[in-house]
Amino acid sequence: MTSNNTRAGSQVLAQLIANYQDAAAKKMPLCQDCGYITAFAKLGNMVVIENGTLSEAIQGGVAAAYNNHNLRQSVIADAFFERDNFKPRRMARIHTSLIRGEVLKITIMPKGGGSDNASRIKMMKPTASPEEILEFITDTVKETAISACPPLFIGIGIGGSFDTVGTLAKKALLENFEKPNLDPKLDKLETYILEAVNKLGIGPGGLGGDVTALGVSVLTGPSHMASLPVAVNINCNSLRSVELEF
Amino acid sequence: MSKIELPLTTESRKELKAGDLVELSGVIYTARDQAHKRLVSLIEGEKELPLDLQDQTIYYAGPAPARPGEIIGSIGPTTSSRMDPFTPAILKAGVKGMIGKGNRSDDVIKAIKRHRAVYFVATGGAAVYLSQFIKKMELIAWQELGPEAIYKLTIADLPLVVAIDSEGVNVFEK
Structure with missing residues (x-):
């Protein structure tokens, strides 16, 4: 065995x-479970974000990706009170570390339930x-x-x-x-x-x-x-x- | 590789043995966590169900949205054990086939044996590959559940493995 x-x-x-x-050929998601996003951001102290926050930018980008590319939205608003599959929800959990420099790096990781x-x-x-x-x-x-x-x-x-x-x-x-x-x-x-x-x-x-x-x-x-x-x-x-x- | 037509008959269920590789064709229904909870609540309340479960096969799956012009998006099995608490009642209501991934509880295996049902597994993660065997998709109930709604799927030669047969023999315990 x-x-x-x-x-x-x-x-x-x-x-x-x-x-x-x-x-790859059909441009379809590998799995129907398109995951819950974890974002790891490294934000340099010389970087200025205009017209909003880093969090808003990541949440907005993630929401747009799911909406525009037929990805299944599997995140619910609240695990206890709002298990509604269509209520507005934040699609990403964001871990930010503050570093030196002029760089912003973001790693996006969708992971299945x-x-x-x-x-x-x-x-x-x-x-x-x-x-x-x-x-x-x-x-x-x-x-x-x-x-x-x-x-x-x-x-x-x-x-x-x-x-x-x-x-x-x-x-x-x-x-x-x-x-x-x-x-x-x-x-x-x-x-x-x-x-x-x-x-x-x-x-x-x-x-x-x-x-x-x-x-x-x-x-x-x-x-x-x-x-x-x-x-x-x-x-x-x-x-x-x-x-x-x- | 044997080809099986749905609905499953007494005869075909008897012939299927744990470990067999099969291709399934016909009509199946998707139902996962929330749909199971609702179905069992209706069964227990002796209320009318949105579909006749007699002799039917249930697919534990919630599809990704279809691209314009496509029948369905990526769709593969979800974890079956989350349905375990509901499955004995679902089998008692007439379901004869289940498709999912992973092992089942002892109570479910006993119920499978009692009702001479069959549990199949599909390859978890092969959701684009598996979507090509789905020829038609139709909403049956609970649209507000989105991917967790009940959909009627017409399938042709969906490749599966018999995981637990009608005698209760379990491929994961072999």
């Missing part, structure tokens, strides 16, 4: 490859071993991967605090999955996690095989000495982002 993909699993991979080609649902955060004990952290990651994949449209990309955040570790894991998904990590420590860790995940035998579409994940990316950061926050942000087979520089 784990040495190869099953026939059904191989069919999933063939359909996904056809899908990438069809989407199903794979975000498959993600988990755990506040682990600061004495937890690497094996225990790996176990949390593989348990998350075991529990949720079948529904999250594998083969997956897995972003992992270790460090920060309860509120920031999820963002760290999401940011990890923006790293280049095609090249080895330049940091040898992280590269070794990512390879170790990827091998463990692909040994689970979940496979493409959950139908069995050794291609459960195509890549793992880890970001670490400072944390309180009492804490070891770990976030596993699962991304489906449609890993989508674009970086704009002004």
